[in-house]
Amino acid sequence: MYSASDLRKGLKISIDKEPYIITDFEFSKPGKGQALYRCKLRNMITGNGFERTFRSNDKFEKAPLEERTMQFLYAQGDEFHFMDTQSYEQLGILRAMLAETTNFLIDNMEVEVLLFDGRPIGITPPTFVELTVTKADPWVKGDTSGTDTKPVTVETGYVLQVPPFIEEGEKIQIDTRSGEYVTRVKS
Numbered sequence: 001m002y003s004a005s006d007l008r009k010g011l012k013i014s015i016d017k018e019p020y021i022i023t024d025f026e027f028s029k030p031g032k033g034q035a036l037y038r039c040k041l042r043n044m045i046t047g048n049g050f051e052r053t054f055r056s057n058d059k060f061e062k063a064p065l066e067e068r069t070m071q072f073l074y075a076q077g078d079e080f081h082f083m084d085t086q087s088y089e090q091l092g093i094l095r096a097m098l099a100e101t102t103n104f105l106i107d108n109m110e111v112e113v114l115l116f117d118g119r120p121i122g123i124t125p126p127t128f129v130e131l132t133v134t135k136a137d138p139w140v141k142g143d144t145s146g147t148d149t150k151p152v153t154v155e156t157g158y159v160l161q162v163p164p165f166i167e168e169g170e171k172i173q174i175d176t177r178s179g180e181y182v183t184r185v186k187s
Contacts, residue, residue, distance in 0.1 A: 002060040003096050005035050012044070012063040019063035019116045044114075045121050067124075068114045071098050072105050080105065081150040082113055082123075093120045103158035104129045104176045125176045130185050139164035 002013060011022045011059070021119035024040035035056040042049040070082040070091075079092040080102065092114075095102060097120070104112070104125050108150070112124040135153035149161040162181045166172060 002062060004035075004054045004056045004058045004060075007037050007039060007054065007060075012065055014061040014063040015041070017122070019065060023049065044116065064098060064117055065111045066118075068115060069110055069112045070123075072107065072109045074107065075102075075105070082111070082120075085110065091120055093123070096123060099124060100179065101125050101176070103156055103179065104131070104174065105156065106131065113167060120180060128173050129176055130171050130173050131158075132170055133162075133166060136162075136166060160168045 002011070007022060007025055009022055009025045013020055013022070020041040022039050022067070023029040023042050023046055027035065028038065029035045033065075037054040037056070038051065039054065040049060040051050042067075042108050053106075061067055071083050071085055073081045073083055075081070076092075078095040080095065080098060081092050083090045091113075093170065098105075101111075101123055105143055106129070109125065109129070111126070113120050114122045114124065131154040133152045137150060139150055148164065150164050150166075151163050152168075152172075153159050153160050158174075158179070160174065160179060160181055162172060166181075166184060172186055173182040173186070175181065175182050
């Protein structure tokens with residue numbers, strides 16, 4: 001159990017048997033009376049957000065969340081299939097629950113799958129992934145349009161901006177938190 005004084009940004013709590021994450025937090029102590037804790041919460045299943053104010057004597061349950069290391073196997077339609085690296089059991093997660101993380105999934109990649117009461121509700125890919133560029137327009141040396149980047153497409157179909165020297169067939173490193181180019185990978 002958590003008390004209101006334990007509240008902080010990033011804490012995962014259970015309200016009405018649903019998992020919520022605190023996305024913003026503000027403490028205030030009026031001149032007289034109880035301390036107030038204003039929180040912005042986001043439902044970890046539906047993604048809906050709302051604000052709520054708690055008093056110092058409020059109690060919260062810890063969200064029954066579990067993280068397991070799983071290996072991405074394949075995608076079939078809108079369902080992505082993963083295998084638990086310990087028990088070898090497989091499960092499918094719908095594309096809608098994975099959001100933009102599908103841009104970085106390649107076969108046999110290990111990810112952290114977040115489970116709520118045994119149901120998958122999201123994944124955390126590695127911070128950096130190496131993907132091969134499948135489409136890159138040639139860069140014209142005299143191009144003075146003011147931009148020092150060009151769009152490329154990687155093997156997962158994701159499009160991002162990279163420096164002009166990146167060519168088709170090269171491997172690049174991408175930060176999965178921001179979706180941005182980090183560096184070219186030396187072969």
